[in-house]
Amino acid sequence: MAPKPTKVTNRIRALRAGAGNMTQADLARRLGVTRQTVIAIEQGRYSPSLELAFQIARIFQQPLDEVFRYDET
Amino acid sequence: MAEDEPLYTTREERQVWSGLVTMAASALLYYAWLVPVLVRTPVAEIxxxxxxxxxxxxxxxxxxxxxxxxEIVVAVRRPGDEEQxxxxxxxxxxxxxxxxSRFATAVLGTGLGAVVILAAIGADHFWIGNAAFLCGLLATVAEAITKLRLYRRGF
Known part of the structure; x- marks a missing residue:
């Protein structure tokens, strides 16, 4: 498996599960992006813009660093 | 909606694929005609x-x-995508x-430099026209490959 292109990891999948099993499509609709973009973010294939990251954190009512982590190792 | 699904193509990515395949195919047809002619005919007569x-x-x-x-095929095979x-x-x-686009502009700029040089040295119109054609083709292919790489590997 190819290494992920970003060191940014996230807990979006877990947060969706905790938010009443919100689907990727539901989240995509609320963010105004395609479902493929949500999938890419969850899989670590796309680092979202700061604005999109804040929108995601706001939807889950979490601080930004509870949703996204930057792994320096 | 299924979770853990593969990273399906977006409409934009599909358009990149269709552009790459058809532009490359049509250019190949042109070169399939041109190369044999070029071998046996002076360029000024082509x-x-x-x-x-x-x-x-x-x-x-x-x-x-x-x-x-x-898009028709996708609409039939993945009807769930219609909702987005x-x-x-x-x-x-x-x-x-x-x-x-940034990458394509760099390729196009370099290629157009070659076209200008050919014009400056008084090369035959054949070479100038074909250099411009090749330059456009390379820019199109470079742009498409860059986009597809970013879509598939991420960034």
């Missing part, structure tokens, strides 16, 4: 403009037709588009 024109036209029309067919029809292009598509 009537290259109509075939090049038809190749470019076929590439553009083919891109549109293939894109429409692809309102979001055809999002922030990720735009970022990928900008990266691809």
């Amino acid at each position: 009537s290259w403009v109509p075939p090049m024109f038809w190749s470019m036209l076929a590439g553009m029309v083919g891109t549109i037709v293939v894109a429409i067919v692809l 029809g309102a979001i055809a292009v999002d922030v990720r598509d735009r970022e990928i588009g900008r990266s691809g």
